[in-house]
Amino acid sequence: GAGVSQSPRYKVTKRGQDVALRCDPISGHVSLYWYRQALGQGPEFLTYFNYEAQQDKSGLPNDRFSAERPEGSISTLTIQRTEQRDSAMYRCASSPARGDVTEAFFGQGTRLTVV
Amino acid sequence: QQPVQSPQAVILREGEDAVINCSSSKALYSVHWYRQKHGEAPVFLMILLKGGEQKGHEKISASFNEKKQQSSLYLTASQLSYSGTYFCGTGRRQNSGNTPLVFGKGTRLSVIA
Numbered sequence: 001g002a003g004v005s006q007s008p009r010y011k012v013t014k015r016g017q018d019v020a021l022r023c024d025p026i027s028g029h030v031s032l033y034w035y036r037q038a039l040g041q042g043p044e045f046l047t048y049f050n051y052e053a054q055q056d057k058s059g060l061p062n063d064r065f066s067a068e069r070p071e072g073s074i075s076t077l078t079i080q081r082t083e084q085r086d087s088a089m090y091r092c093a094s095s096p097a098r099g100d101v102t103e104a105f106f107g108q109g110t111r112l113t114v115v
Numbered sequence: 116q117q118p119v120q121s122p123q124a125v126i127l128r129e130g131e132d133a134v135i136n137c138s139s140s141k142a143l144y145s146v147h148w149y150r151q152k153h154g155e156a157p158v159f160l161m162i163l164l165k166g167g168e169q170k171g172h173e174k175i176s177a178s179f180n181e182k183k184q185q186s187s188l189y190l191t192a193s194q195l196s197y198s199g200t201y202f203c204g205t206g207r208r209q210n211s212g213n214t215p216l217v218f219g220k221g222t223r224l225s226v227i228a
Contacts, residue, residue, distance in 0.1 A: 033216075042117075042204075042220050042221050043157065043204075044218070045215045045217060059215070103147075103159040103162065104147070106156035106158075108155075
């Protein structure tokens with residue numbers, strides 16, 4: 001696609017429900033990152049992949065959060081048993097090569113609200 | 116380790132200059148600068164990859180002092196379109212070869228006519 005696509009754009013869910021957030025990176029991009037961004041704050045790292053391999057998941061807040069990228073393209077961030085504190089903007093970014101030496105392209109994000 | 120940005124916010128009149136600083140307590144390999152407008156995704160401005168490197172982008176340029184573990188973003192003759200929040204993202208080496216960027220809290224820049 002032309003850019004990084006995330007879906008849904010908005011998600012309202014009840015506390016205790018599971019949610020799955022999808023990221024479709026730019027075609028051919030090697031690295032894919034998940035960030036969480038609170039209002040007025042910078043993106044907070046969650047996890048990233050090179051191809052289908054999850055390289056670092058140290059930013060995931062707890063074991064209710066998980067991510068996968070099974071075929072090295074589309075990625076899904078899953079939050080189980082959602083809590084109100086999970087409410088935030090979740091952003092995905094992709095880069096054509098190693099993330100620390102190339103530009104990262106961000107998606108429009110998924111605004112998650114847990115009620 | 117989250118980099119520290121300063122100032123937190125700045126208001127400029129069109130045509131004025133500004134400097135945004137980004138510093139880290141850890142040794143840096145790369146510094147990335149992004150600008151985010153309200154309600155939009157962060158947009159890449161530039162990457163600095165080695166100490167002493169300076170880069171320019173129209174009237175926006177940046178420097179990277181590896182020894183001091185800091186970077187500065189320079190905006191000259193500011194335009195209304197420069198308004199937004201500026202984030203620096205810092206990268207460090209890992210065994211896997213690349214690191215996820217750690218972003219600062221941002222500097223909110225407002226340019227007024």
